[in-house]
Amino acid sequence: MSDTPLGIAITIPFGFGAKALEVFEPTPEVFTYSKMKGSGESVYSLTVFCPKCSDTHEYNNRAHEWRPKWLIEERDYSFQVVYSVDSEGITFAQCSKCEFDLRDEYIYGSIDDEITSKNENIHQVSITGVYYGEGCFVMPLESFKKAIREGFKRKATLYATIGLMSYKIAWEVYSQPDNIISKDGCVFLRKNLWKQA
Numbered sequence: 001m002s003d004t005p006l007g008i009a010i011t012i013p014f015g016f017g018a019k020a021l022e023v024f025e026p027t028p029e030v031f032t033y034s035k036m037k038g039s040g041e042s043v044y045s046l047t048v049f050c051p052k053c054s055d056t057h058e059y060n061n062r063a064h065e066w067r068p069k070w071l072i073e074e075r076d077y078s079f080q081v082v083y084s085v086d087s088e089g090i091t092f093a094q095c096s097k098c099e100f101d102l103r104d105e106y107i108y109g110s111i112d113d114e115i116t117s118k119n120e121n122i123h124q125v126s127i128t129g130v131y132y133g134e135g136c137f138v139m140p141l142e143s144f145k146k147a148i149r150e151g152f153k154r155k156a157t158l159y160a161t162i163g164l165m166s167y168k169i170a171w172e173v174y175s176q177p178d179n180i181i182s183k184d185g186c187v188f189l190r191k192n193l194w195k196q197a
């Protein structure tokens with residue numbers, strides 16, 4: 001390499017690098033490397049990634065726990081990590097997508113657990129704003145419509161809480177138009193159609 005002659009200006013286009021007078025296109029940053037694992041190739045991270053946005057773990061149904069995937073692909077990683085400053089003025093790494101604080105330990109499945117439990121409750125839909133009146137459970141039409149939208153296709157049982165008590169109504173019951181009384185922007189379902197949940 002020869003010394004850089006003094007007094008010579010070079011133009012470095014945006015996104016390019018320069019070494020002495022030589023302008024070059026930087027190689028894209030490498031975040032991963034891959035290695036054979038069994039009969040496949042797994043991709044490993046060379047840098048921090050957001051554990052929450054990355055898809056590196058999967059739920060093992062037999063063991064009932066989250067485990068790292070056997071083979072991880074490049075696209076499973078989310079490297080969109082930026083520096084952020086917390087309320088105490090401390091700089092920390094944070095995911096720019098989901099704002100996960102990378103100082104925290106991410107418990108795999110903590111979101112998906114919700115999804116899993118939702119799936120377990122796939123036959124349950126809660127209605128909000130239910131109260132008792134005129135021998136019926138009364139709910140705002142909008143709440144009812146919303147519950148129906150969620151529950152109808154999968155024939156879900158609807159759940160409502162009144163005071164401290166929970167009640168349920170089966171799809172077979174609430175899908176009968178005869179059972180639904182609609183007035184004044186509310187839906188009335190007779191109390192005897194409900195069962196204690």
Ligand SMILES: [Zn+2]
Nearest residue numbers: 050053095098
């Ligand atoms: Zn994230």
